[in-house]
Amino acid sequence: MFDGPEPIYVQIAEHLRRQVLDGALAEGDQVMSTTQYATTYRINPATAAKAFAQLVDEGVIYKQRGVGMFVADGARERLREHRRGAFFTDHLDQVLDEARVLGISPDDLVRYIQQKGAGA
Known part of the structure; x- marks a missing residue:
């Protein structure tokens, strides 16, 4: 494990x-x-x-x-709050930088997130 x-x-x-x-x-x-x-x-x-x-x-x-x-x-809420803050800086900032380099527009990102969210 x-x-x-x-x-x-x-x-x-x-x-x-x-x-x-x-x-x-x-x-x-x-x-x-x-x-x-x-x-x-x-x-x-x-x-x-x-x-x-x-x-x-x-x-x-x-x-x-x-x-x-x-x-x-x-405990759960404390962990969630901590992770939410870290999520943007640890994960999303890298994704946004890569999207910018690849020429993916913010609208494309929003559409993709909405599609994935609807399927969740």
């Missing part, structure tokens, strides 16, 4: 963020423990703990002493 070029803890954190964004993990849901992660994915528990610590720092999950880790209230 964790075979990308990024460090495993980054991949774990991203996997959990994606589950929150997709609704697979709802606010208040308990998250698999670091020990369970380590056992399930055969990784070092410290690696899983580093990912969880990052998510705690971001306010995505919180620890309830003696019980476990849970998805924080408002």
